[in-house]
Amino acid sequence: MMMATPKPASAVGAESHDRMYGLDVCRTMAILSVVFGHMLQHSTPHPYLASVGFMAIFGVDLFFCLSGFLIGRILMQVSERWPQEQERGVMQFWYRRWMRTLPLYFFFLFVELQIYWGGASSLSAQQAYLVFAQNLAWPMPSFYGLTWSLTVEEWFYFLFPLLILLSIGFGKTPRASVLTAIVIFLVIPPVLRFFLV
Amino acid sequence: MKIDFRLLTIVACAFVVAGAAIVMTRQATNSAVVMEIIPPKGVAMTDRVPDGMQLEVTAKGLTLTLPECNLDKYQDKFFLHLYTRSGLEKNPPAFINLDFFLAQETGLAQQIHGEKSCVYLKPLSDFSPQQVNIGQFTVPNGNCCEITWSRTYIFDRNLLGK
Numbered sequence: 592m593m594m595a596t597p598k599p600a601s602a603v604g605a606e607s608h609d610r611m612y613g614l615d616v617c618r619t620m621a622i623l624s625v626v627f628g629h630m631l632q633h634s635t636p637h638p639y640l641a642s643v644g645f646m647a648i649f650g651v652d653l654f655f656c657l658s659g660f661l662i663g664r665i666l667m668q669v670s671e672r673w674p675q676e677q678e679r680g681v682m683q684f685w686y687r688r689w690m691r692t693l694p695l696y697f698f699f700l701f702v703e704l705q706i707y708w709g710g711a712s713s714l715s716a717q718q719a720y721l722v723f724a725q726n727l728a729w730p731m732p733s734f735y736g737l738t739w740s741l742t743v744e745e746w747f748y749f750l751f752p753l754l755i756l757l758s759i760g761f762g763k764t765p766r767a768s769v770l771t772a773i774v775i776f777l778v779i780p781p782v783l784r785f786f787l788v
Numbered sequence: 789m790k791i792d793f794r795l796l797t798i799v800a801c802a803f804v805v806a807g808a809a810i811v812m813t814r815q816a817t818n819s820a821v822v823m824e825i826i827p828p829k830g831v832a833m834t835d836r837v838p839d840g841m842q843l844e845v846t847a848k849g850l851t852l853t854l855p856e857c858n859l860d861k862y863q864d865k866f867f868l869h870l871y872t873r874s875g876l877e878k879n880p881p882a883f884i885n886l887d888f889f890l891a892q893e894t895g896l897a898q899q900i901h902g903e904k905s906c907v908y909l910k911p912l913s914d915f916s917p918q919q920v921n922i923g924q925f926t927v928p929n930g931n932c933c934e935i936t937w938s939r940t941y942i943f944d945r946n947l948l949g950k
Contacts, residue, residue, distance in 0.1 A: 635899055678798050724813040753802055760795035 617657055624650030651740050658744060662688075662751075663769075670755050670765040677759075681752045688748045696741060703735045751776065845920050845941045850910040852890070857897060857906035862890045864924040864936055870912060871919035884915055918943055 628647020636644060666684070673680040700720055719725045720735060723742040751772055758768035841862065842853040854862065869883040888910075895906035912920065923938025 677792075677795055719813045722809040722813055724810055727810065727814060749806065753799055756795060757799045760792045760799060762790045762792070 614657060614661070617653060621650045621653040621657065624653070654740065655743070658747075662748070666752060666755065667766070667769050670752070670759075670769060673756060673759055673765060678756070681756050684752055685748065689745075692741065692745065696738065700735060700738075747776075843922070843939065845922065845939070846912075847917055847920075847943045848911070848913045850912060850920070850922065852908040852910075854890075854895070854906045854908070855903065857895065857904055859891055862924070864926050865889055866922065866924050867935075867938075868910070869921040870915045870917040871921075872916060873918050876918055883921070884917075886910070 624647045628644060628650060631640065631644040631647065669680060669684055676683070704717065716734075719728060720738070723738075723745045725735070726739055726742045754772035754775055755765070755768045758771045759765060763771065840855045842851075844851040844853075850868065866888050868886040868888065870886060871881055871883050875882040875884070890908065893908050893910075895908045897904060897906050899905075920941040920943075921938065922941075924936045925933040926936060928934055
């Protein structure tokens with residue numbers, strides 16, 4: 592009988608957790624509803640289908656919930672080490688996250704710029720897409736519009752760990768810092784939305 | 789509670805960099821500044837862009853979207869004037885005339901949320917325009933011209949105010 596080898600400290604946390612079947616089911620439902628929603632947008636569906644088509648929007652909401660749960664869990668684990676690792680820990684987190692999303696994002700941004708002639712034809716318009724600020728243009732341009740949800744995620748990836756680090760800088764424990772960041776994220780965006788929009 | 793000033797400084801710098809990126813992007817948001825044409829003397833301006841028609845103009849191309857593919861409201865001739873950098877330096881400014889009738893153009897039919905619309909595309913990138921004027925006009929009783937609506941798109945911000 593083989594003995595279980597203890598995992599090296601560097602492999603603990605972050606992305607080394609076991610896969611959860613339930614989350615995969617949620618992911619499948621989210622993917623299908625987003626595909627289904629976009630399919631309805633570009634077709635003439637049966638009136639019954641058209642009437643339930645609005646539910647497709649919940650696919651993205653589900654993705655956000657999944658992300659919040661998974662990334663939140665990772666952040667809670669890795670931030671335990673941030674009082675020692677400090678900015679190196681955050682940069683490691685960013686590196687892992689961004690390596691998963693940014694290469695593909697920038698590749699398809701480049702492809703879009705080549706084939707979609709109706710948008711982002713000037714450097715100033717492209718600048719927004721380089722720093723994920725396209726959501727701040729209102730009305731949001733139709734060019735590469737699918738990226739709106741990725742933009743939300745990227746800013747979350749950027750700001751949330753910074754808030755945790757800020758709180759750690761003020762001497763709070765990592766757990767309390769995560770809680771502080773959650774409270775700030777729950778309160779500030781709705782307040783800003785109320786006053787700015 | 790021990791405050792780590794070094795860490796706070798690093799975080800503050802990160803926030804400042806992010807804020808600066810947003811502010812700079814906000815200042816340079818639109819690819820083109822849209823202005824109304826001030827019609828020359830003797831040319832009447834009667835209306836704005838007809839309801840329902842969507843217009844998207846960039847230096848690369850013009851996209852016109854007609855809901856329901858209904859051409860009835862858009863029988864009048866379109867004027868499409870492109871001003872290149874060298875054309876704008878002339879006095880009076882010279883433009884490339886690409887006037888057209890929509891009925892003679894080929895539109896691509898599409899359906900979004902079950903609603904039909906037609907998209908007309910005109911590539912402009914070959915001309916590298918710095919400014920695009922577009923609108924529709926009529927020639928009442930043979931007297932040119934009555935502009936029914938118009939828009940000016942300026943791609944070079946340095947041209948603003950000229």
